[in-house]
Amino acid sequence: MTKGAKEKYYMFVDECGDPNLKVLDENFPIFTLCGIIVSKPQLASLEKKMVDLKHHFWGEKEIILHSRDIRKHQRGFEVLLDPVVKRDFYERVNSIMGEKGAFTIVSCSVLKLPYVERSGSEGDIYGLALSRLIERSIFYLDEIGNEEGSNLNIIVEMRGKKEDRELACYFEIFKTKGTKWLTPERLKSHIAKFKFVSKKQNVIGLQVADLVAYPIARYILNPKAVNPAYDVLQYNIFTDRDAKLGLKVIPRGL
Numbered sequence: 001m002t003k004g005a006k007e008k009y010y011m012f013v014d015e016c017g018d019p020n021l022k023v024l025d026e027n028f029p030i031f032t033l034c035g036i037i038v039s040k041p042q043l044a045s046l047e048k049k050m051v052d053l054k055h056h057f058w059g060e061k062e063i064i065l066h067s068r069d070i071r072k073h074q075r076g077f078e079v080l081l082d083p084v085v086k087r088d089f090y091e092r093v094n095s096i097m098g099e100k101g102a103f104t105i106v107s108c109s110v111l112k113l114p115y116v117e118r119s120g121s122e123g124d125i126y127g128l129a130l131s132r133l134i135e136r137s138i139f140y141l142d143e144i145g146n147e148e149g150s151n152l153n154i155i156v157e158m159r160g161k162k163e164d165r166e167l168a169c170y171f172e173i174f175k176t177k178g179t180k181w182l183t184p185e186r187l188k189s190h191i192a193k194f195k196f197v198s199k200k201q202n203v204i205g206l207q208v209a210d211l212v213a214y215p216i217a218r219y220i221l222n223p224k225a226v227n228p229a230y231d232v233l234q235y236n237i238f239t240d241r242d243a244k245l246g247l248k249v250i251p252r253g254l
Helices: 040-058 067-072 077-081 083-097 112-119 125-144 161-177 184-190 204-221 228-236
Strands: 007-016 030-039 104-111 150-157 191-197 247-250
Touching (some): 007 040, 007 125, 007 204, 030 125, 030 204, 040 083, 040 204, 077 083, 104 112, 104 125, 104 204, 125 150, 125 161, 125 184, 125 247, 150 204, 161 184, 161 191, 204 228
Parallel strands (some): 007 150, 104 247, 150 191
Antiparallel strands (some): 030 104
């Protein structure tokens, strides 16, 4: 890397669950925002492996890996109804997702019932979760960074014009006022871009974030439950001194 240049990193962000505090699903009372952080070389490697996976099972790369569709065997994933194909698919996915150092996971999960009991149902937990996610991404970059710092590009999947506009406004506020643990100067020194992309753009990083978010949410809801997907990816969660800083849970301390 050229002296004085900033190393480029990407954080792809996806969600699991409903951020609407007035909609409480007793079977899934959680909202999780999950990011995977990769360097430019890591991203190139991850993209190649996922495209090779798609070619192996579908002969092309246009299918979009989506956790719910995979679990439901729908929208192109009907091939997984064949138990032999399903076993082969999961073995290959697990090999990619479980490769230590392939990417780093940071997440923020809001347990909706205790949050509403403590803070009411009027807040926007998406914005809150995003602030905590950005904090942890920068903590991670500080942990591994060099004296020139790091250049982080945040990529979020589009949700809708209104929702995307609100999220962009939150980010502008973070840049102006900072967050609970970050000054505006520290935040701006690390983050280069914050942009939205459509699911139709078939962005591999967002698809990996999607595959990570559901098992993370399930683990937060019930750490003792059988969760093979979490068992595979847990070693890529941002950890410092045995503390899993990549698993932020709210409302503990908010």
